Amino acid sequence: MNxxxxxxxxxxxxxxxxxxxxVARFRDPNRAYRWGLTCIGVSFVCTFLAGLAFYVGVTTxxxxxxxxxxxxxGKRTFSLDDLSAPLVPTVALLHLLTALATxxxxxxxxxxxxxxxxxxxxxxxxxxxxxxxxxxxxLLAISTLPPYIELVNRGRPTRVYxxxxxxxxxxxxxxxxxxxxxxxMSAVRAQFxxxxxxxxxxxxxxxxxxxCWVTDWxxxxxxxxxxxxxxxxxxxxAAVRLVLPIAPEWVLRCIGLISLATAVYAAGMxxxxxxxxxxxxxxxxxxxxxxxxxxELRTPLSLTASLCLWFSVMLSLGGFGLALRALEARxxxxxxxxxxxxxxHSPTLAVCFMLTGLASVGFPATVGFISTELLVDSAVEVSxxxxxxxxxxxxxxxxAVVRAYLLLFTGARHVSAVSLEIGLRERxxxxxxxxxxxxGGLFPQPGVSSRYLAAEQILERRDKDRTAQTxxxxxxQTPDQ
Amino acid sequence: MPDVVQLLPALGIVVVAAPLLLTVVLGISxxxxxxxxxxxxxxxxxxxxxxxxxxxxAILGIMLAVDERHIPLPLGDWVVIPHHYHFSVKFVFDRLxxxxxxxxxxxxxxIGAFASQYLHREPGFNRFFVLYAIFVLGMIISxxxxxxxxxxxxxxxxxxSSALLVAFYQERPAPPRNALWIWVVYRVSxxxxxxxAVVMHxxxxxxxxxxLLGDSPWPEEFSSLEPNQALFVGLLLLFAVAGKSALxxxxxxxxxxxxxxxxxxxxxYGALSVHLGAFLLLRIxxxxxxxxxxxxxxxxxxxxxxxxxxxxxxxxxxxxxxLSFASLVQVGIIVTEIGLGLRYVPLIHLLGHACLRTxxxxxxxxxLQDYRTLENAIGxxxxxxxxxxERYRIWLYRWSLERGYLDxxxxxxxxxxxxxxxxxxxxxxRRWTDFLSHGPSRDSxxxxxxxGGIDELA
Numbered sequence: 001m002n003x004x005x006x007x008x009x010x011x012x013x014x015x016x017x018x019x020x021x022x023v024a025r026f027r028d029p030n031r032a033y034r035w036g037l038t039c040i041g042v043s044f045v046c047t048f049l050a051g052l053a054f055y056v057g058v059t060t061x062x063x064x065x066x067x068x069x070x071x072x073x074g075k076r077t078f079s080l081d082d083l084s085a086p087l088v089p090t091v092a093l094l095h096l097l098t099a100l101a102t103x104x105x106x107x108x109x110x111x112x113x114x115x116x117x118x119x120x121x122x123x124x125x126x127x128x129x130x131x132x133x134x135x136x137x138x139l140l141a142i143s144t145l146p147p148y149i150e151l152v153n154r155g156r157p158t159r160v161y162x163x164x165x166x167x168x169x170x171x172x173x174x175x176x177x178x179x180x181x182x183x184x185m186s187a188v189r190a191q192f193x194x195x196x197x198x199x200x201x202x203x204x205x206x207x208x209x210x211x212c213w214v215t216d217w218x219x220x221x222x223x224x225x226x227x228x229x230x231x232x233x234x235x236x237x238a239a240v241r242l243v244l245p246i247a248p249e250w251v252l253r254c255i256g257l258i259s260l261a262t263a264v265y266a267a268g269m270x271x272x273x274x275x276x277x278x279x280x281x282x283x284x285x286x287x288x289x290x291x292x293x294x295x296e297l298r299t300p301l302s303l304t305a306s307l308c309l310w311f312s313v314m315l316s317l318g319g320f321g322l323a324l325r326a327l328e329a330r331x332x333x334x335x336x337x338x339x340x341x342x343x344x345h346s347p348t349l350a351v352c353f354m355l356t357g358l359a360s361v362g363f364p365a366t367v368g369f370i371s372t373e374l375l376v377d378s379a380v381e382v383s384x385x386x387x388x389x390x391x392x393x394x395x396x397x398x399x400a401v402v403r404a405y406l407l408l409f410t411g412a413r414h415v416s417a418v419s420l421e422i423g424l425r426e427r428x429x430x431x432x433x434x435x436x437x438x439x440g441g442l443f444p445q446p447g448v449s450s451r452y453l454a455a456e457q458i459l460e461r462r463d464k465d466r467t468a469q470t471x472x473x474x475x476x477q478t479p480d481q
Numbered sequence: 482m483p484d485v486v487q488l489l490p491a492l493g494i495v496v497v498a499a500p501l502l503l504t505v506v507l508g509i510s511x512x513x514x515x516x517x518x519x520x521x522x523x524x525x526x527x528x529x530x531x532x533x534x535x536x537x538x539a540i541l542g543i544m545l546a547v548d549e550r551h552i553p554l555p556l557g558d559w560v561v562i563p564h565h566y567h568f569s570v571k572f573v574f575d576r577l578x579x580x581x582x583x584x585x586x587x588x589x590x591x592i593g594a595f596a597s598q599y600l601h602r603e604p605g606f607n608r609f610f611v612l613y614a615i616f617v618l619g620m621i622i623s624x625x626x627x628x629x630x631x632x633x634x635x636x637x638x639x640x641x642s643s644a645l646l647v648a649f650y651q652e653r654p655a656p657p658r659n660a661l662w663i664w665v666v667y668r669v670s671x672x673x674x675x676x677x678a679v680v681m682h683x684x685x686x687x688x689x690x691x692x693l694l695g696d697s698p699w700p701e702e703f704s705s706l707e708p709n710q711a712l713f714v715g716l717l718l719l720f721a722v723a724g725k726s727a728l729x730x731x732x733x734x735x736x737x738x739x740x741x742x743x744x745x746x747x748x749x750y751g752a753l754s755v756h757l758g759a760f761l762l763l764r765i766x767x768x769x770x771x772x773x774x775x776x777x778x779x780x781x782x783x784x785x786x787x788x789x790x791x792x793x794x795x796x797x798x799x800x801x802x803x804l805s806f807a808s809l810v811q812v813g814i815i816v817t818e819i820g821l822g823l824r825y826v827p828l829i830h831l832l833g834h835a836c837l838r839t840x841x842x843x844x845x846x847x848x849l850q851d852y853r854t855l856e857n858a859i860g861x862x863x864x865x866x867x868x869x870x871e872r873y874r875i876w877l878y879r880w881s882l883e884r885g886y887l888d889x890x891x892x893x894x895x896x897x898x899x900x901x902x903x904x905x906x907x908x909x910x911r912r913w914t915d916f917l918s919h920g921p922s923r924d925s926x927x928x929x930x931x932x933g934g935i936d937e938l939a
Contacts, residue, residue, distance in 0.1 A: 157918045212914050219924050265906070272903040275925035301565045333925065339657060347608075348514050355512075363641070364634040370560055370568065373630070377566060380679045387679065395672040402644065402664045410651035410660075427514070434512060444560050452562050 004053035007067040009078055009127055012046035012092065015039055016120035024113035033102065036112025040099045043119065044092040054085045077135055078127040082454035083240065086311060086447075088126050091232045093432075094318045095119045098224045101322050101429035103329035110224050111150065118146040118225070122232055130241055130461070137176050140204075140238055141169045147221065147229050156220035164203055164213035171200035172238070179246055194247045198255055201243055204235030205292060206285045207262045218281040223328055226277075227321035230284055231314055236291050244295060244458060245465040256296030260389050263289035267396035271403065276324055276334035279404055283320075286397055287313045287360060293390065294375050297382050298462075303455035305374030308448060312359065312368040315440070319356035319433035320401075323349055326430070327408065330420045336404060339411025345420035350409045352430040357401035359437045361394055367440030370448060485543055492536045492543075493554040493572060496582060497625065499533030500618040507611045516607045523597040526610060530593055533621070534586035541579050550698035551575045553627055553691065571627035571689065577699045577763055577828065581624040584832055588748050588839050589617045595843055596744035605649055609742065612649075616642040620753055624760065628689050629678040632764075636674060636725070636757070640667040643754050646745040647738050659737035662888075666734050670724020677717035684710055694767040700824035704767040711771035718765055719778060726758025726812050728786045732793075733888035735809055739801040746801055747842030751808050752835040759815045759831055766824060779820030787813030792881040800845045808838050 019039030026032040053063070060079060069076050080088060095115065102110050125139040144165040151158045178193030206214040218226050243251070266285035273279035291313060294306025326349055327334055327342065334340070343350045355366070362372025372394055380387040422430070440447055506525060510517050517525065544552065552574040560568040572578075593613065600606050619638030626632035644667060648660035684706065685692045695702040704711060722728065727735040738750040749755075762769070762779065769776050787810050794806025811834045818827040844851060856862055883889065914922035 156924075157920070157922060159919065160914055160917045160922065163917060212910055212917070215910070216914055216918075216922060219922070268899070268903045269906065272900055272907065275923075278925055301562065304562060304565075335925075339654070341652060343651060344604075348512065351512055358641070364637050369634075373568065374562075374566060376675060376679050377682060380676075380683055387676065391672045391676055395668045398668045399665050403661055406648060406657040406661050410648055410657040411654070412652055431513065448560050448562065 004049065004056060004058050005062050005066060006049075007063060007069075008046045008050035008053060009080060009088070009123075010067055010069060012043045012050065012088075013078065013120050013123050013127075015043045015046065016116050016123060019043070020113050020116040020120065023116060029107040032112050033099075033107050036116060037096075037099050039116055040092075040096050040112075040119065043116075043123070044089070044096045047089040047092040047123065050080060051085050051089045054080045075132075077129060077132050078124060079129050080127060081129075082450065082457055083307070084126050086450060087232070087237075087314075088123060090311065090314050091122050091126055092119065094231060094314065095122075095228060097318070097322060097429040097432060098228055098325075101326060101426045102224060103326070103423070103426070106222070106224075106329055109154075109222055111153070111222075114146050114150055115225065115228065118143070118228060121146070122228075122234065125234055126232070126237060128241075130245075133176060133180070133242060136238070136241055137172055140172060140234060143234060144169060147217065147225070150221055150225050154220065154222070157216075160216040161213050161220075164210060167210070168200050168203040171196045171203065175200055176242060190246065191248060191251075194243065194251045197243050198247065198251045201235055201239045201292075202255065202258055204238065205233075205259070205288050206230075206235075207258045207289060207292075208265055211262065211266070211285055214285055215278055215281045218277045223277065223321070223325045227318065227325070230288075231318050231321065233288055233291060233310055233313065236288065236295070236310060239292065239295060240458060245462045252296045252298060256293055256386075259289040259292035259296065260386060260393075262286070263293060263393040264389055264396070267393040267400065270400035271396055273400075274335060274337050276327075276336055276404065276408070279336060279400065280317075280321060280324055283360065283397060283400060284313075284317055286393055287317060290375065290390065290393060293386070294378065297378055297386075298459070299378055299381060300452065300455050300459060301374060301381070302378035303458060304448065304452045305371055305378050307451035307454055308371035308444075309368070309375055311447065311451070312362075312366075312371045312440070315433055315436050316356050316359035316366070316368055319352065319430055319437065320360060322426075322429055322433065323353040323356060326422060326426045327353075331414075334408060336407045339406070340408050341411035341413045342420075343409040344413045345416065346422045348427060349422045349430070350405070352434055353409070354401075354405050355434050356430075356437065357405065358398075359441070361398040361401055363398075365438065365441045367437045367444070367447075369441055370444040374448075486547055486549070489540060489543060489552055489574070490554055492540050493552070493574060493625075495536035496533050496540065497572060497621060499529040499536070500614060500621050503529040504611075504614040504618045507607070507614050511607060511611050519597070519601065519606055522607065522610050523593075526593045526597070526614070527590070530586055530590040530617070534583065534590060537579060537583045537586055540574050541583065544574065544579065551696075554625075555627070568630055569628055569689065570631055572625040572631070573627035573690065574625065575699045577760075578625045580828065580832060581760055582621055584835055585617065585620040585624060585753055588752050588835060589613070589620070591839065592744045592748035592843070595747075596742070599744055600742065605651075609646070609649060609745070612642040612646050613745075616646070616749060616754075620757070623757060627691070629681055629693075632761070633671075633674055633678050636721075637671060639754055639757060640664075640671060640725070643667070643738070643745075643749050646749060647741045649741050649745065653740075656740040659734075659740050662737055663734045666724050666731050670721045670731070673717050673724070674721035677714050677721065680714055680717065684714070690764065694765065700763075700766055702767040704771055706768065706771060708771050711768040712775050715765065715768045715772060715775040716778070718761060718768075719775070719782065722758035722761050722816075723782065724758075725761070726755055726816070727809055728758065728782050728813070728816065729789055729885075730887050730891060732786060732789055732809060733884055733891070735805045736793075736797075736802045736884070739799075739805055743801070743842065743846060746805070747839050747845075751804060751838040751842045755808055755812055756815070756831050756835055759812060759819065759827065762816065762819045763824065763828060766819065769819070770822070776820045776822065780817050781820075783813045783816030783818075783820055785813070786810075787817065789885045789887070792877065793884045796878060796881040800848050801842070804838065804841055804845060807841075808834075811838075 023032050023036045121139060121143045128136040128139060151161060175193050175196030178189050203210045263286045266282045270279050270282035291306050291310045294302045294309060359366035359368045362368040376387055376390055379390045554572040556570040558567045558569045600609055615638050619635045622635030623632055626635060644660045644664040647663055648657045650656050681693055694704045724731050735750055739746050790806045790809035790813060794803055797803040815827045815830050
């Protein structure tokens with residue numbers, strides 16, 4: 001036995017979930033910040049060790065020896081595989097950096113308790129094994145609650161969010177219910193279930209025309225919480241785990257087409273936005289849709305591209321959101337109507353804003369470059385029009401990012417009596433992400449290899465499940481003897 | 482002699498690594514908030530540019546001495562997915578790339594030395610040199626690229642640094658607006674280049690120029706593509722070239738770029754960046770040889786650009802704009818020469834023009850003094866040009882003053898409809914969320930700008 005045989009993943013989830021009520025007890029925001037940050041930090045270290053254990057080859061049997069999962073749930077429910085091994089630590093890192101970069105002026109508003117609760121749910125979701133789909137469905141349903149409570153606590157309108165999430169949960173539960181019971185019933189029901197699941201995924205990922213909840217969420221939630229809820233792309237995870245293995249071709253084609261339209265539409269909307277948060281929301285929507293486009297093309301290359309892009313979106317848009325949040329902490333909600341002239345106050349923030357923004361649109365030497373290349377390369381295999389649409393979306397996103405940069409950081413210098421330079425904690429947060437973005441961009445091979453392995457496993461799994469479904473369908477069509 | 486040839490890979494790496502080192506040092510020191518002093522920045526810039534230049538000249542010398550015309554420098558696969566994809570990094574030293582790389586180093590070095598004096602104690606000194614380093618790196622990568630993916634990498638670096646340098650004087654209203662315009666043009670044309678790269682990758686299974694254009698030394702390569710394939714890829718590349726070299730209908734961005742500081746106008750838009758498109762056309766010249774139709778497009782585009790630029794340049798009232806259009810006239814002629822099937826002539830034209838224009842740009846701030854000296858020397862006033870056709874003079878003057886209405890056309894038929902369509906969608910979304918919320922749904926309507934400013938680019 002060595003240190004890596006310990007159940008680090010379970011510890012990470014347990015620390016986040018138990019930290020939430022503890023932090024909720026503190027009335028002093030500084031104390032809540034210190035305790036919250038400690039819990040989130042320890043949770044991140046645990047996920048990092050869990051990821052490390054996976055990559056050094058610690059087997060499930062070795063981990064099971066010290067894991068309480070079998071005793072608690074009867075079977076193993078949370079585990080890392082090739083898909084989730086890098087995602088889980090990245091989700092924890094995003095939570096850590098967001099908490100770390102919270103400005104003192106915002107500590108009272110940022111709920112560390114709900115952040116910890118949301119983190120525990122996300123960690124559990126991203127590590128939930130494929131063999132426990134109902135647990136995943138439950139976690140995805142529960143994950144919609146902390147944002148709702150956030151909106152209620154802030155006294156903001158909840159109807160848009162609540163309606164969309166109610167629709168998502170209903171479609172998800174009924175969809176998986178139909179798929180689950182179809183194994184003993186009929187293939188028609190399985191197809192019906194897959195259709196409902198497709199609709200659920202599209203709602204959760206913010207595909208048009210059910211995307212308005214994302215912009216509304218960014219309008220009303222605190223920015224940090226808003227970023228953490230959407231940027232890990234839980235909807236895409238649900239698509240990979242629940243839809244991709246069982247969905248017929250036409251369902252995937254529908255998801256692909258709607259996602260493609262969303263990617264272009266959201267990119268266009270990002271270009272014309274007059275508010276920074278809405279701009280970010282559309283930028284995110286466009287990227288989330290591009291990830292889905294890659295998934296639905298169903299080739300090893302496109303799936304690898306999509307998984308790489310997913311990782312890149314988490315890092316780059318996470319960093320981009322943090323840079324925007326740091327600006328908001330100093331100047332309030334940022335408008336994109338006039339040139340703000342903020343460069344002089346914080347050049348580092350301006351550079352990080354530009355770097356993370358460009359990384360998200362696939363600029364060379366950043367983590368997004370190779371994923372965009374792979375995505376375009378795989379799209380052209382399928383159809384020239386898909387390739388042109390992907391290129392249009394990325395070009396528009398690039399224009400939107402630089403337009404936002406110019407509007408925020410150039411123009412007549414904003415006059416301020418106090419220093420508005422980036423703080424140490426914010427600097428650590430954005431530089432960590434900048435380092436990962438540049439490191440991943442300059443040395444992409446390990447990341448691409450790991451995503452390719454995950455893509456192959458997903459496709460293998462799909463082939464196996466589709467074969468079983470074809471057999472089921474054939475049985476349905478055979479007249480009773 | 483063979484021992485000398487063995488030095489070539491090492492020298493090739495120095496050529497590429499020198500600007501990379503400059504970018505990394507200046508970039509990281511800026512990112513972590515530990516900017517180098519002006520003196521250190523200047524010294525580092527000089528040292529790296531001189532190293533790169535010496536290495537490039539040494540390569541040229543060795544190539545001439547051993548009569549070697551095509552030296553590939555494969556650095557291996559950067560990313561590989563077995564049986565599906567590979568992104569290889571490869572540089573090529575030949576009669577096209579080496580002169581262009583040397584030109585880039587000479588002009589960048591000259592302008593680096595000039596800028597260190599010109600921008601002395603300017604608040605944006607460090608920012609200028611970071612962007613300058615990215616630009617030089619982009620130019621060197623583009624000029625030596627042996628695969629289209631490598632070329633695309635350099636192309637993007639050049640585009641970003643150019644656009645941000647236009648916004649260098651960022652407290653004034655016009656530079657950021659012009660920078661955004663230029664970025665939009667670049668971004669659209671870059672998408673075309675990326676599409677061409679992907680198509681080429683699929684036609685030949687890799688983006689290596691040798692596989693696509695034949696492995697004979699430039700300009701005697703012969704591509705094995707079908708004429709239709711060559712036309713399709715060539716048109717995509719021509720669109721990218723038009724954006725990067727400010728050919729019609731994108732010519733309007735070049736005078737806008739003159740908002741940047743004089744050193745960047747000189748080296749980037751007057752001399753190097755604007756020629757990058759012509760360089761790409763020379764690089765893909767075997768494709769042009771396959772398709773007469775493609776050649777005719779190139780000729781027409783080049784001629785149109787030269788005519789529009791000449792007319793617009795004739796009525797400019799500031800020296801930098803006049804020089805930028807003069808530059809564009811020559812670029813148009815160079816492109817026409819390429820379309821007509823010439824290879825060495827446009828290359829020599831390009832090299833000579835870039836040097837002359839850099840000199841003119843950096844002398845621009847002392848133009849009046851130069852005129853006075855010249856007039857004193859010849860003993861009379863310099864002659865002024867006159868338009869010949871009286872009947873169309875006013876119309877032509879207005880047309881030229883509006884720069885052929887090219888920017889207006891792009892705005893009227895592309896930018897405004899685009900903005901109006903998406904603003905309409907935004908309005909519809911507002912109505913939908915207001916309906917769902919039973920009231921006003923957007924907090925952002927109450928957001929006010931923290932400072933006064935200028936109007937947004939429509």
